[in-house]
Amino acid sequence: MTVWADRHPISAAMLNPALISAVLATAAQDYDRESGQGMPWSLGFVVAPMVLHRPTRQALPHSTRTHLAAWAGQHPVIRAGFPARAQALAGAVKEGTRFGLAHNALALESEGRMRSTIHRPRGFKPPVELDQLLRKASLAGRWLAKAESPATVFAVLGVAP
Numbered sequence: 001m002t003v004w005a006d007r008h009p010i011s012a013a014m015l016n017p018a019l020i021s022a023v024l025a026t027a028a029q030d031y032d033r034e035s036g037q038g039m040p041w042s043l044g045f046v047v048a049p050m051v052l053h054r055p056t057r058q059a060l061p062h063s064t065r066t067h068l069a070a071w072a073g074q075h076p077v078i079r080a081g082f083p084a085r086a087q088a089l090a091g092a093v094k095e096g097t098r099f100g101l102a103h104n105a106l107a108l109e110s111e112g113r114m115r116s117t118i119h120r121p122r123g124f125k126p127p128v129e130l131d132q133l134l135r136k137a138s139l140a141g142r143w144l145a146k147a148e149s150p151a152t153v154f155a156v157l158g159v160a161p
Contacts, residue, residue, distance in 0.1 A: 018096075019093070020097075021096045022134065022137075024096060035114060038114050041114045045093050046089040047141070048092070050136070053085050057132070057136050097114075153159070
């Protein structure tokens with residue numbers, strides 16, 4: 001990773017470890033609610049490019065009823081660019097995961113599963129842009145919990161772990 005002081009201000013704002021940690025924790029929390037188990041940590045490398053890339057985020061379905069493979073087939077341009085976006089964000093996801101673990105927002109369990117350890121206080125209303133990111137992270141967590149396995153998710157999106 002680039003030294004913090006040498007990062008471009010926009011990159012530093014959008015890819016800061018706290019934001020990525022919050023996105024991962026939200027996705028992990030809703031993955032757990034949907035499946036009853038922690039989210040495989042490897043899916044964090046899929047959640048981040050889904051949620052942080054605006055065109056992908058805007059193209060995500062409104063509910064989890066849409067199957068991942070069907071969605072990928074309906075959005076070939078997004079699907080084609082997804083592997084490159086996932087690879088470009090890999091370092092930031094690692095940094096965000098480490099931040100979340102160090103600050104007790106995330107916990108790793110056996111078998112490489114990740115759980116959220118944070119709970120939003122009642123009445124907490126994040127700024128609009130952050131709220132949109134967290135809502136889509138929540139959807140992504142529930143949606144990915146319905147997939148057969150992380151390998152299926154990676155294959156559908158053309159990403160290699």
